[in-house]
Amino acid sequence: MSDLTTLLARAEEISSDAxxxxxxxxxxxxxxxxxxxxxxxxxxNGEDHTKPNTFGPRGLIALNTAIDAALADDEVTSIxxxxxxxxxxxxxDLTSIASSGAAGVRVVAELGHAVFRKLQDxxxxxxxxxxxxxxxxxxxxxxxxxxxxxxxxxxxxGLPEVMLGLVPGWxxxxxxxxxxxxxxxxxxxxxxxxxxxxxxxxxxxxxxxLADAVFSGADFLEQSLLWAADVLNGDVLVERxxxxxxxxxxxxxxxxxxxxxxxxxxxxxxxxxxxxxxxAARSASRDEGxxxxxxALEDLSQTPELLASLYxxxxxxxxxxxxxxxxxxSLARPVTKVGIxxxxxxxxxxxxxxxxxxxVPVVLTDLDQDRVDKGVAYVHAEIDKLLAKxxxxxxxxxxxxxxVTGAVEKAEVFGDADFVIEAVFEEMSVKxxxxxDVEKVVSPTCVLATNTSxxxxxxxxxxxxxxxxxxxxxxxxxxxxxxxxxxxQGSATDDxxxxxxxxxxxxxxxxxxxxxxxxxxxxxxxxGRFMSEVSRVVDEGTPIQTVDGSFAGVAPMPxxxxxxxxxxxxxxxxxxxxxxxxxxxFYVSPALERVVAARKGAYFAPDGSLDPExxxxxxxxxxxxxxxxxxxxxxxxxxxxxxxxxxxxxGVVAGPEDLDLAMITGAGFSFWNGGLxxxxxxxxxxxxx
Numbered sequence: 001m002s003d004l005t006t007l008l009a010r011a012e013e014i015s016s017d018a019x020x021x022x023x024x025x026x027x028x029x030x031x032x033x034x035x036x037x038x039x040x041x042x043x044x045n046g047e048d049h050t051k052p053n054t055f056g057p058r059g060l061i062a063l064n065t066a067i068d069a070a071l072a073d074d075e076v077t078s079i080x081x082x083x084x085x086x087x088x089x090x091x092x093d094l095t096s097i098a099s100s101g102a103a104g105v106r107v108v109a110e111l112g113h114a115v116f117r118k119l120q121d122x123x124x125x126x127x128x129x130x131x132x133x134x135x136x137x138x139x140x141x142x143x144x145x146x147x148x149x150x151x152x153x154x155x156x157x158g159l160p161e162v163m164l165g166l167v168p169g170w171x172x173x174x175x176x177x178x179x180x181x182x183x184x185x186x187x188x189x190x191x192x193x194x195x196x197x198x199x200x201x202x203x204x205x206x207x208x209x210l211a212d213a214v215f216s217g218a219d220f221l222e223q224s225l226l227w228a229a230d231v232l233n234g235d236v237l238v239e240r241x242x243x244x245x246x247x248x249x250x251x252x253x254x255x256x257x258x259x260x261x262x263x264x265x266x267x268x269x270x271x272x273x274x275x276x277x278x279x280a281a282r283s284a285s286r287d288e289g290x291x292x293x294x295x296a297l298e299d300l301s302q303t304p305e306l307l308a309s310l311y312x313x314x315x316x317x318x319x320x321x322x323x324x325x326x327x328x329x330s331l332a333r334p335v336t337k338v339g340i341x342x343x344x345x346x347x348x349x350x351x352x353x354x355x356x357x358x359x360v361p362v363v364l365t366d367l368d369q370d371r372v373d374k375g376v377a378y379v380h381a382e383i384d385k386l387l388a389k390x391x392x393x394x395x396x397x398x399x400x401x402x403x404v405t406g407a408v409e410k411a412e413v414f415g416d417a418d419f420v421i422e423a424v425f426e427e428m429s430v431k432x433x434x435x436x437d438v439e440k441v442v443s444p445t446c447v448l449a450t451n452t453s454x455x456x457x458x459x460x461x462x463x464x465x466x467x468x469x470x471x472x473x474x475x476x477x478x479x480x481x482x483x484x485x486x487x488x489q490g491s492a493t494d495d496x497x498x499x500x501x502x503x504x505x506x507x508x509x510x511x512x513x514x515x516x517x518x519x520x521x522x523x524x525x526x527x528g529r530f531m532s533e534v535s536r537v538v539d540e541g542t543p544i545q546t547v548d549g550s551f552a553g554v555a556p557m558p559x560x561x562x563x564x565x566x567x568x569x570x571x572x573x574x575x576x577x578x579x580x581x582x583x584x585x586f587y588v589s590p591a592l593e594r595v596v597a598a599r600k601g602a603y604f605a606p607d608g609s610l611d612p613e614x615x616x617x618x619x620x621x622x623x624x625x626x627x628x629x630x631x632x633x634x635x636x637x638x639x640x641x642x643x644x645x646x647x648x649x650x651g652v653v654a655g656p657e658d659l660d661l662a663m664i665t666g667a668g669f670s671f672w673n674g675g676l677x678x679x680x681x682x683x684x685x686x687x688x689x
Contacts, residue, residue: 007111008064011057014100014107019056019093020045024066028076035229036077038127039070044084053083055137056093057100057108063141064115071122078232079119081141082129082221086155091136094164094313105301109294112137112170116144117290125232129224130202130211135160139210140170143179147231147238149224150211153390154202157210163193165270165309165672169297173277174289180209181243182252182278189274190256194263196556196668212238216390245282253279265552268672269303304682308674315661315675316511323487323502324654325514327495332503333445337361339413339420341434343375343406346451347423349479351379355400357508363413364406372406379404411441419504421449421473426573431460439464447500449473453570454520454577457490467492471501474521475510476666477566484666485510490517511665518652519581520574522659523666525652526643526676527562528578528586531571533639534559535589537632541624544603544610550632554679556668563592564602572596585643591618634683641685644677648688656688 002010022045029038041063043053055063070079083089092108100108119126119141128142130150134157142148150157159168159176167173168189177185188208192198206214215223230236256278260271273296281289300306338354340347343366354362364375380401387397407413414420420442422434435448442448448470450460461470472488485505489498498514505512515521520528538547548558555562563571572592579586594617595603605611627635644659653659660675673679677688 002107002110004064004111004114007107007114008061010107011061011111014104015057015061016099018095018099019058020047020051020054021062022053022055022059022089024059024063026066026069028073029080029225031078031225031229031232033229033233033235035232037075038078038080038225038228039066039073039076039124040080040082041066041070042082042084043087043089049084049086049132052087052090052133053138054090054093055112055141057111059093060108060111060115064111064118067115067118067122071118071124076124078125078127078228079122079145080127080129080225080228081119081145082131082224083134083138086132087138088130088132088134089138089141090133091138091160092170094310102298102301106294106298109169109297112140113290113294116141116170117286119144120146127224127228127231128211129221130154130157130205131220133157135199136168136172137170140168140172140175143175143210144171147228148211149213149215149220149227150202150206151220152201152203152206152214152216154205156199157202157205158192158197158199159189160193160197160199162190162268162270162274163197163309163671164313165268165303165306166300167270167274167277167293167296169293171290171293173274173293173296174281174284174286176210177249177252177278177281178243179240181241182249182282183255184208185278185281186252186256186259189278190271191259194259194268194271197671209240212240249282262552264670265554267553268670269305270300270672273300305672308678308682309671311674311678312660312664312671315657316664319657319661320511320665323512323514324658326487326502326512327499329499329503331496331499333418333447333496333500335360335418335447335500335504335507337363337417337419339410339417339438339442340364340423341410341420341438342366342423343371344423345378346475346477346479348375348378349477350421350423350451350475351375351404352382353479353508355379355403358504359400360403362404363417364404365408365410365413366406367408369408372408376404376406410438414438414441414446415443417442417446419447419449419500421451423451426452426455426570428455428459431455432463435460435464435470439466445469445496447471447497449501451475453524454574456519457488457517458492461490461492468494469497471497472515472517472521473501473505476523482666483511484523484662485512486515486521486523486662486666487512488515488517488521511661513653513658513662516650516652518647518650519578522647522653522662524574525578525647526640526659526663527667528574529639529643530555530636531559531563532575532578532585532587532589533636534632535575535592536587537627537635538618539589539591539621541621542627542632544618546627546629547632550629551636553670554633554637554673556670560603564604568592568596568600568602585639637680637683637685640676641680644680644688645686659688 025042126145128145128148256275343364457472461467474486476482656677663669663676
């Protein structure tokens with residue numbers, strides 16, 4: 001390991017003007033009850049909460065300077081680290097670090113350890129005051145402190161590095177298992193990142209043992225300082241459970257290996273390395289643990305998976321915020337009231353999202369009052385759940401509930417709506433009929449949006465007086481969770497309608513992608529080809545269990561698990577739509593038709609075995625073709641590569657980046673695969689970039 005002076009000089013050399021520098025502002029705070037003076041360091045990059053603090057080379061240098069100043073000041077008896085409002089830090093500045101190569105990554109890894117560990121080794125009691133989002137290095141800087149408090153409503157705590165082709169490299173892989181035990185570390189370091197980057201709330205982080213105290217409200221900092229004073233005075237004694245270093249650690253490492261095998265199929269070097277780090281943390285010294293993290297980061301920085309991760313990260317951070325092809329935002333019309341045709345589960349989920357994000361009146365309509373009442377009741381119940389969890393206050397809950405209403409007659413409630421979206425049965429004639437009825441009662445400028453997952457926007461609008469105001473607005477289920485919103489432009493959709501759709505999608509905090517009208521759009525077309533190829537392989541004789549186990553590390557879940565999630569009937573409908581449009585490529589499985597006809601919701605029983613009733617519906621061909629897992633994978637990915645190339649040639653999207661962004665945010669494809677096209681390139685199945 002290099003000495004700190006050398007590291008600081010090297011960090012200055014590799015720093016770049018691209019870094020949005022997070023400054024470390026030091027001020028002295030006199031603690032109550034005679035507990036002395038705290039040197040309180042506030043991390044702040046000078047931006048609002050939409051641009052989180054991150055640590056690049058200059059940010060680490062700034063933090064080092066602040067810690068040194070606090071340690072050198074005889075009046076300061078303790079040190080605290082917190083962040084600007086709602087944000088502690090979101091980890092490393094990947095953009096600035098990536099450009100420095102493996103040697104630069106090593107410098108930043110070692111420098112982070114060297115700076116953060118001063119909070120442990122400086123001789124003054126330290127407190128991490130986690131006042132909001134704390135991911136990666138943002139959580140690790142707090143873990144280096146002697147004590148931690150956390151705001152209960154902090155939206156995201158976690159160590160997502162494995163999702164990005166890295167490992168927690170500033171102490172997390174060593175400190176977490178030694179703080180809360182190996183099993184909790186497996187959850188935080190491996191399981192959550194591999195589950196589409198799942199994070200913890202502040203309350204959950206406290207319950208896991210990452211923090212010693214939890215506080216709420218606008219006075220979080222004041223409460224934390226009072227608590228810190230009590231700790232320093234000996235009035236509060238922090239007791240932490242002893243970590244089990246025996247069989248429990250072995251069991252956790254075994255579970256980690258199982259999680260990695262199931263989620264990645266051994267295709268993620270970062271996940272494998274994280275298992276090794278957690279295993280070694282049981283007996284390694286702190287210096288050995290940190291050195292192992294440094295080496296892991298340097299090694300992983302040279303893998304294709306990291307390059308793919310940085311590409312995917314850039315898509316999510318930049319392209320997602322500036323959708324390619326979207327019209328000028330100035331053309332967007334204001335949306336002051338939303339109408340929803342339908343009051344079923346999908347419509348009710350949309351109503352919940354619209355009222356929470358837009359805070360405008362939202363009215364549900366359906367065929368009869370009973371259905372309307374059920375839809376409104378669902379939204380009200382969801383609002384009550386947020387209230388019970390403390391996510392919103394009573395005033396906001398009352399206001400939101402008052403904004404959500406229902407009616408049977410569209411003419412009574414849609415006249416002043418600016419945006420009406422349909423969420424009815426996925427049948428063209430039904431949707432055309434709905435829009436014909438709605439057009440009669442809405443204003444000339446009202447946007448008519450459809451949540452169709454596969455049908456033609458152009459055909460749906462063709463018979464209307466104003467087809468230019470129809471746009472696809474395709475949510476993914478569950479609506480509140482899935483980030484992607486496909487904005488589909490029909491042949492007549494005008495720029496004002498499109499701009500309004502994009503502005504509304506942004507207000508809903510969704511990742512929006514422009515799609516040209518084509519069967520099943522992006523995600524469902526690619527997943528449809530995926531399932532078409534998978535079904536063909538099964539129907540030709542390869543056992544379902546073999547096929548289902550062939551895609552670990554490629555798809556976020558096994559294909560027949562995916563069918564259970566979306567529903568066999570929906571999967572069949574999507575395939576039928578695509579087969580009608582592209583009969584030479586898409587295959588409608590007779591077995592899937594029989595499963596749907598039998599009203600089976602899944603292929604597997606709750607214990608994971610193949611449902612005997614489903615097995616009876618499968619037919620073994622006279623001359624079965626039984627493929628090995630690698631053959632299954634190649635055949636199916638070859639089909640996906642062909643479909644992706646055709647979609648680009650047809651101009652369905654602006655470029656391969658949009659295919660990847662859609663598959664990451666709409667289908668959960670891995671960052672470390674770069675979504676889809678970089679994976680296909682790595683497999684030798686085409687060139688897309």
